[in-house]
Amino acid sequence: MNNNYVVIMAGGVGSRFWPYSKQALPKQFHDVLGYGKTMFQDTVQRFKNIAPLQNIFVVTNKNYYQLVKKNIPELSDEQILLEPIGKNTAPCIAYACYKIAKVNPAANVVVTPSDAAIMQPSVYEGQILKAIQFASDKDVLVTLGINPTRPDTGYGYIKFDIRDKSPIKKVLKFTEKPTLEVAQKFIQSGDYVWNAGIFVWNVSAFIEAFELHMPALHHSFNDAKEYYFTPNEHTYITNIFNHCESISIDYALMEKAENVYVIPSDFGWSDVGTWKSVYELSAKDAQGNAVSGNVKTYNTTNCIIKTSNKTLTVVNGIDNCIIVEADGVLMICNANDEQYIKKIVDDIKNIENGKYI
């Protein structure tokens, strides 16, 4: 177990849950689903039987250092990797894996986002352990794919070899977010899974593949080896981040590598990317309202209402709305119009120097 490491990506700044989540306190540091813990805490706890806490590394934006410490005080500063600037997932993951390789060249690494929900954590745990075993035995890159339940155009898809009868299947192709028509074909074909951004590999296999497909970035993070776990680490890393390209791990590595495998999985995964998904995963009252805060509802149905306890919120005769109040911002949105929230946030950004974002 001591060869098992986890890299949790916690630097994201989502705007879809504005104003409930804002830049200063993004989604992963909220208890979005009312579990009594933040999504980040839930992510850390998911690995309690997989890796010791000292083997968990968090990569996050430098502004979220205090939030990470507050969420999991046991994490040492060595375990909190601070991105000076967001450059998508490839530099973020590479930084963590090269740093881990310095301390343990035989490390098996699980890479995961910190803002997804997993409703069956024990099933997840079993799949992760299976992936670690496979990756460690074979020097391959493994990903956990989610068996799709609908033709969602919000995810990337992974095509696997349908003739492969083993539970861990050879990946044929990574694809970007498809159109609805294409997504429907993917679902029908039966050989596609959703890309959940969960990866498992041995650091040596990762570095070998990264050197081949991203030679410049490989050299940067490899040359930084002598600075990892030293006082100069952040200065050196800042220099790399300031000059490297912004690129996803899918595009930088997974789409190009030949030795990629996927485990099609069902463990109640949701990226909790929309208010609709929050609504679906939340406990609801008899009228179908998912309510948290100091709220009284009358003749109100199918609403998601999340307010601070400072305000008494009274809702009368309303159906199918998203009502969110936090930190001096109130949003009332028809649930059918949630796709416009991103545009609204862009608009609000221009008010008073982004005061409300």
Next chain:
Amino acid sequence: MNNNYVVIMAGGVGSRFWPYSKQALPKQFHDVLGYGKTMFQDTVQRFKNIAPLQNIFVVTNKNYYQLVKKNIPELSDEQILLEPIGKNTAPCIAYACYKIAKVNPAANVVVTPSDAAIMQPSVYEGQILKAIQFASDKDVLVTLGINPTRPDTGYGYIKFDIRDKSPIKKVLKFTEKPTLEVAQKFIQSGDYVWNAGIFVWNVSAFIEAFELHMPALHHSFNDAKEYYFTPNEHTYITNIFNHCESISIDYALMEKAENVYVIPSDFGWSDVGTWKSVYELSAKDAQGNAVSGNVKTYNTTNCIIKTSNKTLTVVNGIDNCIIVEADGVLMICNANDEQYIKKIVDDIKNIENGKYI
């Protein structure tokens, strides 16, 4: 002009505009329609060509003394009559009229609520002056009735003698709030007007009628004569109010007196009794929203939105709603369900000892 006096009733505690107006700051002390002045200030200013300011008397709840002073600092304490307890309009009006009679037995008094809107104040002024002239000449009780525009069941109605061709007509009957069926008949008949609670009389005619129809209360306020404008006034008045019955001036006097006249009028009157009426009287944007506060609307129509400037309110994809935020309470109400607000306020009263009311 110095014989003209005004009695403004400003003690009401409405719950219909909760949470915008609350017990601590009721409707008459709000700028409900966005005029740049409170409804009480608007009421006082309406009489600027009718009576000198020192002839304006305000009867209000003792808790609103500071509000009255803040609204019209020029009013002396002598002009602010404090009800120790609300006992409906008859004791309130009698108190003011008996007090005015002490200082000027020839006074002509206009009695008016302080929370109605009058869109054509110069027409109103003309009608009031006409009523004063008539009341002063004839020793009668005059009321200004509103020509009805719909079979509203929220008002009392006044039946006048349709054969009377003069503009000031003999009243045949005061009626309470009717059923819809009855109200429709009233409208069709052409000899009914709405009772707006606006009365004009000479104090001597008032006292004569009051003595006849409310002898006990007459004696109380008449016996108090020696205390008016003395330091003992409030103590004496408190005793009367604590022991007198709660009764409206309509029921106590107007329905019983024989010498009552009405001027059917059109001066853009509204009692502004519902959010619907606030909406109708307010300025609206191109999407039909009446908005005040720090508000951004997107794809939103026919809403009334009133918020404090402390909160940024974003409304997306909403139609026909009342959205009100004030002092730690937010209410979101389907405009078709506004009749339930009173019930909701009753329900909310039981939370935390009426903290939110």
